[in-house]
Amino acid sequence: MEESQIFYKKKKESKYGPYKILFTGLDGAGKTSIILTLGRQLSKISKIEPTKGAQRTSFKLLGREISEWDLGGQKSYLISYLKSPSKYFDKTEIAIYVIDVLDDSRIIESISYLYDVINKFKELKINPPLNIFFHKYDPQLMNNLTLKSQIDDVMKEIWETVEYKKLYFFRTSIYDPFALMSTLSKILLELYPKSDLIQKTIEEFAKKLDCDGLIIIDKNSIILGSHFKDDDSKQLLSKTIAYFLTLNDVFVDMNLEEQKDQIIVRKSQNHFLFKPIIFQESKISYYMLILKRRNPFDLYFINKDFPAFVNVFKDIILS
Ligand SMILES: Nc1nc2c(ncn2[C@@H]2O[C@H](COP(=O)(O)OP(=O)(O)OP(=O)(O)O)[C@@H](O)[C@H]2O)c(=O)[nH]1
Numbered sequence: 575m576e577e578s579q580i581f582y583k584k585k586k587e588s589k590y591g592p593y594k595i596l597f598t599g600l601d602g603a604g605k606t607s608i609i610l611t612l613g614r615q616l617s618k619i620s621k622i623e624p625t626k627g628a629q630r631t632s633f634k635l636l637g638r639e640i641s642e643w644d645l646g647g648q649k650s651y652l653i654s655y656l657k658s659p660s661k662y663f664d665k666t667e668i669a670i671y672v673i674d675v676l677d678d679s680r681i682i683e684s685i686s687y688l689y690d691v692i693n694k695f696k697e698l699k700i701n702p703p704l705n706i707f708f709h710k711y712d713p714q715l716m717n718n719l720t721l722k723s724q725i726d727d728v729m730k731e732i733w734e735t736v737e738y739k740k741l742y743f744f745r746t747s748i749y750d751p752f753a754l755m756s757t758l759s760k761i762l763l764e765l766y767p768k769s770d771l772i773q774k775t776i777e778e779f780a781k782k783l784d785c786d787g788l789i790i791i792d793k794n795s796i797i798l799g800s801h802f803k804d805d806d807s808k809q810l811l812s813k814t815i816a817y818f819l820t821l822n823d824v825f826v827d828m829n830l831e832e833q834k835d836q837i838i839v840r841k842s843q844n845h846f847l848f849k850p851i852i853f854q855e856s857k858i859s860y861y862m863l864i865l866k867r868r869n870p871f872d873l874y875f876i877n878k879d880f881p882a883f884v885n886v887f888k889d890i891i892l893s
């Protein structure tokens with residue numbers, strides 16, 4: 575009897591406890607900047623200080639708490655994490671290892687610490703997906719062939735050295751926030767089985783509206799789903815969404831937000847429509863940005879299909 579109670583308690587805990595996301599890597603690699611981008615706290619990045627030890631922040635995604643562990647990367651801290659692996663690394667659900675691609679003098683040191691971390695995971699018998707970010711790969715560097723081949727070499731070296739099942743590589747930059755958010759969103763949504771259904775529902779709705787692009791994002795800028803007719807439309811929406819979110823924040827601060835509100839912008843033949851999706855009962859807000867290009871349309875075209883979509887969307891989110 576007692577045993578089954580313990581079992582039940584444990585199960586419940588693991589079902590509702592926060593997901594632990596671990597950010598690690600050398601000092602100055604960009605971990606805290608990435609975390610701040612995630613919360614749309616870009617204004618804080620210019621005042622950033624080296625992180626002291628392990629800092630935890632949390633936020634909710636799809637009703638479940640995500641706990642972000644930002645492991646400050648100064649040498650003395652790195653050593654202390656390795657000394658107490660169960661305190662820092664255990665129960666990691668997703669690991670993000672950040673490597674600064676602009677600092678090639680420290681690449682070897684960085685890879686060496688990565689291998690130390692992987693060994694600690696093995697010791698702890700955990701194998702969370704390990705996402706390696708080749709970070710500070712800023713947009714203006716994308717044509718730099720030397721850097722590209724350097725990154726490819728490092729990737730190959732890691733790939734051939736470690737035996738680790740779930741190893742993924744990304745090139746990231748805080749100066750391409752949409753790509754960074756898309757990457758982080760995909761990584762985090764892997765934890766949520768219902769995310770596929772959410773994406774499918776969003777795609778169907780976009781097709782029904784016959785729009786050129788549609789993105790649904792939550793207040794932390796996690797992209798829950800998107801659909802684009804072509805790459806051009808994707809570019810237009812990805813370059814504007816942060817501005818719509820910021821503009822909306824300003825309106826909310828001015829108490830100008832109402833349930834039926836939307837922001838409409840027309841630029842040449844491009845019509846952008848930004849709309850909060852508010853669930854009255856739970857006070858959770860999501861945001862939708864739609865692009866319609868050709869075929870001038872009634873700016874309120876969305877209103878007849880919107881409530882039905884919100885109901886379906888809400889059922890999935892709250893299920
Ligand atoms: N060019 C470029 N600089 C970046 C990028 N991301 C972060 N930085 C800069 O890198 C520096 C270090 O960033 P942090 O986020 O403090 O690095 P950290 O990994 O948290 O460092 P510790 O807390 O010491 O472990 C800051 O000056 C950032 O502005 C990026 O994508 N591109």
Ligand SMILES: [Mg+2]
Binds near residue numbers: 605606623624646647
């Ligand atoms: Mg930091």
